[in-house]
Amino acid sequence: MKAYISPTHDAVWTGNAMIRGVLKPHHDRAERSIEILAALRDDLKLDCINVQRAAQRPSEMLEVHAPDYLQYLETAWEAWSQAPDASFEIRPYIAVNRYFPDLRTRTPVVMAGHYLGDGGTPIVKDAWSNMAGSVDTAIEAAQALIEGAESAYALLRPAGHHAMRDMGLGGCLIANTAIAVQRLSRQLGRVAVLDIDVHHGNGSQQIFYDRDDVLTISLHGKPEVLFPFLSGYADELGTGAGEGFNLNLPLEPGTELSVYLKDFDKALQRIQDFAPNALVIATGYDTFRHDPFGNICIDTADYRVLGDRIAQLKLPTLFVQEGGYKVDTLRSNVCALLEGFLGR
Numbered sequence: 001m002k003a004y005i006s007p008t009h010d011a012v013w014t015g016n017a018m019i020r021g022v023l024k025p026h027h028d029r030a031e032r033s034i035e036i037l038a039a040l041r042d043d044l045k046l047d048c049i050n051v052q053r054a055a056q057r058p059s060e061m062l063e064v065h066a067p068d069y070l071q072y073l074e075t076a077w078e079a080w081s082q083a084p085d086a087s088f089e090i091r092p093y094i095a096v097n098r099y100f101p102d103l104r105t106r107t108p109v110v111m112a113g114h115y116l117g118d119g120g121t122p123i124v125k126d127a128w129s130n131m132a133g134s135v136d137t138a139i140e141a142a143q144a145l146i147e148g149a150e151s152a153y154a155l156l157r158p159a160g161h162h163a164m165r166d167m168g169l170g171g172c173l174i175a176n177t178a179i180a181v182q183r184l185s186r187q188l189g190r191v192a193v194l195d196i197d198v199h200h201g202n203g204s205q206q207i208f209y210d211r212d213d214v215l216t217i218s219l220h221g222k223p224e225v226l227f228p229f230l231s232g233y234a235d236e237l238g239t240g241a242g243e244g245f246n247l248n249l250p251l252e253p254g255t256e257l258s259v260y261l262k263d264f265d266k267a268l269q270r271i272q273d274f275a276p277n278a279l280v281i282a283t284g285y286d287t288f289r290h291d292p293f294g295n296i297c298i299d300t301a302d303y304r305v306l307g308d309r310i311a312q313l314k315l316p317t318l319f320v321q322e323g324g325y326k327v328d329t330l331r332s333n334v335c336a337l338l339e340g341f342l343g344r
């Protein structure tokens with residue numbers, strides 16, 4: 001396995017997140033990536049490739065995201081920052097809503113409410129550059145699978161599985177995992193996504209909801225009590241040709257490994273039945289027992305079990321970095337997952 005390291009994986013940015021009404025320094029800190037890289041490079045001794053910036057944005061970005069949304073992301077901070085009293089970060093404080101559904105003006109304040117779905121997804125000065133680094137990394141790692149690699153790990157930041165076709169959410173602006181999936185599906189045919197982040201992978205779900213060539217599965221804390229609250233329910237099955245190709249497995253708060261594995265094995269069985277040509281793991285470690293943003297009780301040693309079972313599918317497998325916020329245990333959790341996967 002090779003690891004692909006984003007040129008912006010350890011970018012320091014000063015965004016904040018609004019959580020239960022409290023503005024806090026954003027939880028997606030550079031230290032997360034530094035710990036994960038230490039696991040990949042120093043502990044697991046993986047060949048780590050420093051991804052170079054691509055000259056052009058990959059076409060899959062436009063296949064996954066709406067053109068107007070990409071245009072907004074690229075230009076938003078510049079437009080916002082021209083106001084003399086503007087904050088150093090874009091955060092919506094008025095939203096297009098059920099009473100005011102029309103964009104009567106395109107002033108930056110309104111556009112922020114149109115394209116950003118919560119208070120935890122700020123756009124800062126370097127956001128577009130950081131996003132581009134994530135996308136280039138996801139694409140290069142996907143390309144390695146297309147060229148015959150058995151597995152690859154994409155270490156990137158910011159994460160992407162909450163980003164929707166034309167809306168940022170949950171700290172995610174660009175759907176890196178979905179973009180990698182799109183590249184793989186164009187080249188290899190059927191692809192399965194298994195999202196093991198503790199939060200529902202609502203972006204991947206939405207982007208592939210009407211497709212039968214991409215199977216999306218998410219195991220996550222039940223959304224009645226955990227972000228993103230408004231999606232991730234078991235009755236969301238897909239639509240049109242995609243009906244039956246989305247599977248949500250919501251878990252009770254406090255779920256331990258023995259119960260987790262029942263749904264995890266259901267997911268693996270569904271993937272086996274789908275017989276994909278590649279598997280993408282949306283890799284979050286916020287299922288960890290002490291993660292500040294999770295509510296599931298997976299322990300470090302348990303990740304080895306998950307990795308081992310993923311390996312038993314014997315599929316070309318791409319791990320794309322998503323969440324995980326208990327910084328001082330990220331290194332050991334990454335090691336456990338990949339040691340299990342690699343049979344070490």
Ligand SMILES: [Zn+2]
Pocket residue numbers: 197198199284286322323324
């Ligand atoms: Zn998460």
